[in-house]
Amino acid sequence: MATIQEIADRLGISKGTVSKALNGASDISETLQKTVIETAVEMGYHKLRRPGGLRKLCVLIANMEYTEPHHFGHELILGFRQMAEPAGYTVEIVPATDALQASVSYDAFMLQHDYLGAFILGFSLSDPWMKHFPTSRTPAVLYDNYVSSNPCMASVGIDNREGMELAVSHLKRLGHTRIGYLSHALDSHIMQVRREAFFQSMRRQGLFADESLTGSSHYIAHCMEKYLPRLLYEQQVTAIICSHDQIANAAMIQCQQMDFRIPEDVSIVGFDDLPICAYTSPPLTTIRQNRLLLGKSGYYALESLLNGIPIGTLLLHAELVVRNSTNQVSYE
Incomplete structure (x- = not known):
C-alpha cells in the first residue's frame, strides 16, 4: 500500500496537504482534493482501521427498493446492520445512482467518504462500477453478483x-x-x-x-x-x-x-x-x-475481507415453500 508521503512526493506537495485532502479539510480546494484522491487510488492507498476510531461501512444499493418492510432490500440491509453495528461499525445507506457512478470511481468514492468496505445490492451488469470491481482494492461484498480473481471482492446469495x-x-x-x-x-x-x-x-x-x-x-x-x-x-x-x-x-x-x-x-x-x-x-x-440471513452473511464476508481473508463465494441453502399454486398434473 502506498503511504501519504509517497503520494505527496508524486504530486510535489507536503504530506500535511495530502492528509488534509484525504480527510476533506475545508481549506483544500475541490480541485486539489480530487487530484489527491485520484492519485491515492491510482497508487493503491487506502485507509486502515484504527482501534477506537470511527469505522464506517456503506451499503451501496441500485435498482432495488428497500425503504419499506415489504421491499426486497429491506431485510438484506437490516441483517447486515444487525451484525455490523454491534461490532462497532457505522453503516450508511447510499443509493448508487447512475449520476454518482459516472462522476467518480468506486475506489475514489470509498476513500473520499472514509468507507472501509461496502455491501453492494441490486447492481446490474451494465452499472458503471461493475467495470471497476475487477481491479478495485477496496473490500466489497456483492449480493447476487460475482467478480472473479479479485481477493478484495466476495459474493453472497442463496444456492x-x-x-x-x-x-x-x-x-x-x-x-x-x-x-x-x-x-x-x-x-x-x-x-x-x-x-x-x-x-x-x-x-x-x-x-x-x-x-x-x-x-x-x-x-x-x-x-x-x-x-x-x-x-x-x-x-x-x-x-x-x-x-x-x-x-x-x-x-x-x-x-x-x-x-x-x-x-x-x-x-x-x-x-x-x-x-x-x-x-x-x-x-x-x-x-x-432468507434475506435477513443473507444480510448477516454479507457482513461475515466483508469482515473476512477486511481481516485479509480472501473469501470468494458464500451461498446459503435454498428452501422450497409449497403453497396452492402447484398440483398433480391433469390430463383431462
Missing part, C-alpha cells in the same frame, strides 16, 4: 442451482414433464444463473429442455403477452417456473384471464418468497431466500 433443482424436482414428482420458464431480461448475473440452472435441472431430471420453453423480457407485461401464450398453446406446458415472484404472480393472473385454472390446468412456481406470496390467488409455491 440458485439448488433452488432450481428443488423447483423442477417438485414439479416432476407431481407428474409434470412439459415445464416452461419465464424470466426477467438477462442483463443481470443472477438472471443468467437461474436460467442456466433451469436447463441443467431439467436435463438432470431427464426432462425435455429447449429454448422454445423459455421467454425473457425487461417488462413483465411484454413477457405475459408474447411468451406466456406460446408456452400454453404452442408448447402445451403444464407447469411454469418463473425467475422471480412478480413474474409468477403476473403469470397466474394472466392464465386465469385466459381461462386456465391455477393449479388445476397450470402449476406456477416463483422464486424469492416475497411477502406477497402468501396472499396471491392462489398462494404461490416458491423458492425462499
